[in-house]
Amino acid sequence: xxxxxxxxxKQAFRCHDTKWTESLPVVLLGLRACIKEDLNAxxxxxxxxxxxxxxxxxxxxxxxxxxxxxxxLLRLRETFRTLKLTPASCHSSTSCFVHTALKTCSHxxxxxxxxxxxxTAPHQGPFEVLSRTDKHFTIKINDRTSTISIDRLKPAFLxxxxxxxxxxxxxxxxNHPVELPPRLxxxxxxxxxxxxxxxxxxxxxxxxxxxxxxxKDFSSYEKHxxxxxxxxxxxxxxxxxxxxxxxx
Numbered sequence: 001x002x003x004x005x006x007x008x009x010k011q012a013f014r015c016h017d018t019k020w021t022e023s024l025p026v027v028l029l030g031l032r033a034c035i036k037e038d039l040n041a042x043x044x045x046x047x048x049x050x051x052x053x054x055x056x057x058x059x060x061x062x063x064x065x066x067x068x069x070x071x072x073l074l075r076l077r078e079t080f081r082t083l084k085l086t087p088a089s090c091h092s093s094t095s096c097f098v099h100t101a102l103k104t105c106s107h108x109x110x111x112x113x114x115x116x117x118x119x120t121a122p123h124q125g126p127f128e129v130l131s132r133t134d135k136h137f138t139i140k141i142n143d144r145t146s147t148i149s150i151d152r153l154k155p156a157f158l159x160x161x162x163x164x165x166x167x168x169x170x171x172x173x174x175n176h177p178v179e180l181p182p183r184l185x186x187x188x189x190x191x192x193x194x195x196x197x198x199x200x201x202x203x204x205x206x207x208x209x210x211x212x213x214x215x216k217d218f219s220s221y222e223k224h225x226x227x228x229x230x231x232x233x234x235x236x237x238x239x240x241x242x243x244x245x246x247x248x
Contacts, residue, residue: 029054101155105129108139111152126156 009027016023032043033052044052102108107126116122131138136147192200 096151098150099155101157102132102137102150102153105155105157107156107158108137109154109156110139110141110148111154113152123154126158 008031012027012030013020013023033054035042039046042051107128109123109125110127111123112120127139127141129137129139130145135150137150137153138145138147140146194200
């Protein structure tokens with residue numbers, strides 16, 4: 001039974017001039033669609049319960065072409081006249097912001113392209129503009145002329161240079177006398193202050209430690225206390241009388 005099937009396959013392959021691997025699907029389809037005489041049915045009908053559709057049944061016979069070429073050409077023109085072009089969509093277009101000051105600025109900054117190390121300025125310049133168009137600018141970079149796209153440029157707003165040859169503004173003379181601040185007496189001691197401007201006030205309780213009671217010399221200490229603690233001089237220096245008692 002198997003040899004009979006192989007014999008049928010070999011005979012079918014010999015009828016094709018191409019390779020047997022290319023004609024194998026068509027031959028197998030024909031064997032499954034052909035009707036067996038003893039069963040009066042095909043292999044596909046026994047498996048699926050109905051006949052399979054062959055490739056030739058997929059296509060309907062075409063209508064006959066018109067005999068008159070002028071009539072065929074007229075119909076063809078009418079068909080193409082009804083066709084309309086479908087508008088295509090462009091998803092890759094990106095809008096770029098262009099500063100309005102680029103039309104009138106005299107200097108521009110140029111954006112640095114590519115990878116940049118950290119803490120690097122994103123723009124270089126300013127550079128002088130030599131000429132400009134709608135898409136490109138011609139600028140002067142390090143004594144060289146370069147043409148750069150407008151997408152990489154940013155206007156530079158510079159301060160107007162002052163002319164050093166101009167005479168300085170005249171000084172207006174005032175008829176009013178200038179009042180000078182009062183001059184401080186050099187003998188008056190200046191009170192000690194901190195960095196923030198606060199006056200230094202020492203506690204008189206602890207200032208008495210520096211008084212040498214055995215020397216009985218209070219003149220130097222009296223000057224010291226007059227500078228920092230003038231209110232204490234009216235009484236005693238931490239329990240010590242202002243003037244030493246008489247020896248009598």
